[in-house]
Amino acid sequence: MRCPLPFAAALAAALVFAVPPSRAATDEAARIARAVDDTVARYGLPGIAVGVVRDGRVVAVETRGELSAGGGEPVSPDTLFKIASNTKAMTAGVLARLVDAGKLQWDDPVTRHLPQFRMHDPWVTANMQVRDLLIHNSGLGLGAGDLMLWPEPNDFTRADIIAGLQHLKPVGSFRSEYAYDNLLYVVAGEVAAAAAGMPFDELVRRELFEPLGMDGCRVGQWRLDQAGSVAQPHRRVDGRSVPVREDGAVVPDITSMAAGGIRCGLDDMLRWVGMWLDPAHPWLSPAQRRAVWTAHMPMPVSERMRQWDNSHFSAYGYGWRLSDVQGQWKVAHTGTLMGMYSSVILLPDLRTGIVILINGPGEAARTALGQVLMEQAIDPASRSDVAHYAGLLDQERANRAARQPLPDTSSRRPAGAAEAAALLGVWRDPWFGEVAICPRADGIGVASARSPLMRGRLMRVGERWLVDWDDDSVDAEAWLHPPSRDGGDGATLTVSHVDPDADFSYDYADLAFARQRDCP
Structure with missing residues (x-):
C-alpha cells in the first residue's frame, strides 16, 4: 500500500x-x-x-x-x-x-520467443540470445533505426521495429564491440x-x-x-x-x-x-x-x-x-x-x-x-x-567545436524546382518508409510519410542540399546527397548530419532511399 x-x-x-x-x-x-x-x-x-x-x-x-x-x-x-x-x-x-520464475533463460534464442525476429545477417538472427538484446553488442551502429522511435509522435509500431531490423546493415561484427542501441530493448x-x-x-x-x-x-x-x-x-x-x-x-x-x-x-x-x-x-x-x-x-x-x-x-x-x-x-x-x-x-x-x-x-x-x-x-x-x-x-x-567546426550554412536559400530536378519525387527507404521531395507553397518540401515532425524545406548551400526542418524541436539539420546517377529508378539518395555532434538518434547514416515515383 x-x-x-x-x-x-x-x-x-x-x-x-x-x-x-x-x-x-x-x-x-x-x-x-x-x-x-x-x-x-x-x-x-x-x-x-x-x-x-x-x-x-x-x-x-x-x-x-x-x-x-x-x-x-x-x-x-x-x-x-x-x-x-x-x-x-x-x-x-x-x-x-x-x-x-522459469519463464525464460538468458541464453534463449530470441526467435524462441519471437519467431518473426530477423537481423540483417541470418547467422546473427539464429544466434542472438535474450542477453544480447541488453548489452549493445549486435554489430549495429550507434542508435541504428532510432528514427522509428523519435521524434514523437510517429506511426511506427513495435511490429515495425521487429520487421525493420533486417534492413539495418551492421557496421561491426556481432559481439565484438559496444555500440549503444535502443531498438533491441x-x-x-x-x-x-x-x-x-x-x-x-x-x-x-x-x-x-x-x-x-x-x-x-x-x-x-x-x-x-x-x-x-x-x-x-x-x-x-x-x-x-x-x-x-x-x-x-x-x-x-x-x-x-x-x-x-x-x-x-x-x-x-x-x-x-x-x-x-x-x-x-x-x-x-x-x-x-x-x-x-x-x-x-x-x-x-x-x-x-x-x-x-x-x-x-x-x-x-x-x-x-x-x-x-x-x-x-x-x-x-x-x-x-x-x-x-x-x-x-x-x-x-x-x-x-x-x-x-x-x-x-x-x-x-x-x-x-x-x-x-x-x-x-x-x-x-x-x-x-x-x-x-x-x-x-x-x-x-x-x-570539440574547434576539432569539428560547424559548416557555414549562412548562404542558404530556398531551392528551386529546376535545379532540384534530380531530387524531386517520392523516395523509399526499406525501414523508414517513404519521403516525398516535392514542390510546396514556399519552395521544395521534404516530408516523411510516417514521421510527421520530419518535414522541412529543401535549401541550397553552395553546391550542397540541406533540409531545414519546419519544427524547431527537430534540432538535427540534414544534408541530402543526390544519387550518383541521374535520379532514375534504382539510384540511391543518402543523408548525413550537418552538425557532426548532433543527437545520434537522428540516424541519417542508416538511410538509403530509392526513387519510387514522381511527385503527385
Missing part, C-alpha cells in the same frame, strides 16, 4: 523525528542543497528533483522549479519525469524476474511480453511497480488528469526555457516503452534505488542480481573518466553501466529525451544512491551535479563544486 505521503518525504520526515540529525548529516544536507542551487543557477533549469539515499535512509530530497516554465506549479518529490533510458534497467529487471520488451503472456506495460506494473510500491510511476497509455504532478519537457529559446512537445489529455502507449518510455517521480525512483542497494531484498534472487550487475560487454574508458574518476574499467551489464570511481564500484545510467534528462548513480559498497531528474536541456547539468554529489559521497571532505565541473565541460565543448 502506498504511504499517505510520498515515499521520500515521508521517510525523510520519519528520520527527522526519530533520530535528530547529526552535525555531519546537517552539513551534508546543506552541501547537497547548495550544489542543487548552484546547478539551477548555472544552467537556468526549469525544474529539477534530486535525492540521495544511504544505508536504507533518505539523506536528501531537493526539488526546484516548475512543471512548466511560468505555469506556477512547483516540482515536488512525486512529480513525474520521463526517465528515458533509465527505463532500460527496469526492463532488464523485469526480464530477470522472468528468469527467476524494444525487442527485449516484446520477448518479455511473449514469455509472460501479457502486454509489456501490464507486465511492468505487475512485476515492478506493484511489488516495489512504485505506484506513482506510469507506463503505457494513461490519462494526464489522473497522474497528479507531471513535468513537461523544455528547450532553450533566446535564453529562456520554453515547453516543447507537451502532453495531451491522454498520454499514448509509445513504441519506445521498453527502451525509454517509463515516467516516475523522485520518491518512486528512490524506492527503486533502495531496492538495488539492499542485497537481501527479495525482489530478485542473488543469482539474478549478480547477472544484472555482471560486466557483459566491455566499453571504452573515456579520457574524462580517467581524469575525473581515475577509472580503469568500464562495461555494460543488463541495463546498467559499470565502472570504478576513485577505487569505488559504480553502477549507473543516464536517460535523455527531448527536453528531459535523468541520472541514476549507485555506489553499492557505500550503499549510496543518487537520483537526478530534470525537465529541461540538462546534459551538462546532470553531469556536473552528479559528479559533485558522487565525490561528496565517496569523500565527505571533498571540496568539489558545480562551477569547477561546469567549466571543464565548457572547455570540452569548445575543444
Whole structure:
C-alpha cells in the first residue's frame, strides 16, 4: 500500500523525528542543497528533483522549479519525469524476474520467443540470445533505426521495429564491440511480453511497480488528469526555457516503452534505488542480481573518466553501466529525451544512491551535479563544486567545436524546382518508409510519410542540399546527397548530419532511399 505521503518525504520526515540529525548529516544536507542551487543557477533549469539515499535512509530530497516554465506549479518529490533510458534497467529487471520464475533463460534464442525476429545477417538472427538484446553488442551502429522511435509522435509500431531490423546493415561484427542501441530493448520488451503472456506495460506494473510500491510511476497509455504532478519537457529559446512537445489529455502507449518510455517521480525512483542497494531484498534472487550487475560487454574508458574518476574499467551489464570511481564500484545510467534528462548513480559498497531528474536541456547539468554529489559521497571532505565541473565541460565543448567546426550554412536559400530536378519525387527507404521531395507553397518540401515532425524545406548551400526542418524541436539539420546517377529508378539518395555532434538518434547514416515515383 502506498504511504499517505510520498515515499521520500515521508521517510525523510520519519528520520527527522526519530533520530535528530547529526552535525555531519546537517552539513551534508546543506552541501547537497547548495550544489542543487548552484546547478539551477548555472544552467537556468526549469525544474529539477534530486535525492540521495544511504544505508536504507533518505539523506536528501531537493526539488526546484516548475512543471512548466511560468505555469506556477512547483516540482515536488512525486512529480513525474520521463526517465528515458533509465527505463532500460527496469526492463532488464523485469526480464530477470522472468528468469527467476522459469519463464525464460538468458541464453534463449530470441526467435524462441519471437519467431518473426530477423537481423540483417541470418547467422546473427539464429544466434542472438535474450542477453544480447541488453548489452549493445549486435554489430549495429550507434542508435541504428532510432528514427522509428523519435521524434514523437510517429506511426511506427513495435511490429515495425521487429520487421525493420533486417534492413539495418551492421557496421561491426556481432559481439565484438559496444555500440549503444535502443531498438533491441524494444525487442527485449516484446520477448518479455511473449514469455509472460501479457502486454509489456501490464507486465511492468505487475512485476515492478506493484511489488516495489512504485505506484506513482506510469507506463503505457494513461490519462494526464489522473497522474497528479507531471513535468513537461523544455528547450532553450533566446535564453529562456520554453515547453516543447507537451502532453495531451491522454498520454499514448509509445513504441519506445521498453527502451525509454517509463515516467516516475523522485520518491518512486528512490524506492527503486533502495531496492538495488539492499542485497537481501527479495525482489530478485542473488543469482539474478549478480547477472544484472555482471560486466557483459566491455566499453571504452573515456579520457574524462580517467581524469575525473581515475577509472580503469568500464562495461555494460543488463541495463546498467559499470565502472570504478576513485577505487569505488559504480553502477549507473543516464536517460535523455527531448527536453528531459535523468541520472541514476549507485555506489553499492557505500550503499549510496543518487537520483537526478530534470525537465529541461540538462546534459551538462546532470553531469556536473552528479559528479559533485558522487565525490561528496565517496569523500565527505571533498571540496568539489558545480562551477569547477561546469567549466571543464565548457572547455570540452569548445575543444570539440574547434576539432569539428560547424559548416557555414549562412548562404542558404530556398531551392528551386529546376535545379532540384534530380531530387524531386517520392523516395523509399526499406525501414523508414517513404519521403516525398516535392514542390510546396514556399519552395521544395521534404516530408516523411510516417514521421510527421520530419518535414522541412529543401535549401541550397553552395553546391550542397540541406533540409531545414519546419519544427524547431527537430534540432538535427540534414544534408541530402543526390544519387550518383541521374535520379532514375534504382539510384540511391543518402543523408548525413550537418552538425557532426548532433543527437545520434537522428540516424541519417542508416538511410538509403530509392526513387519510387514522381511527385503527385
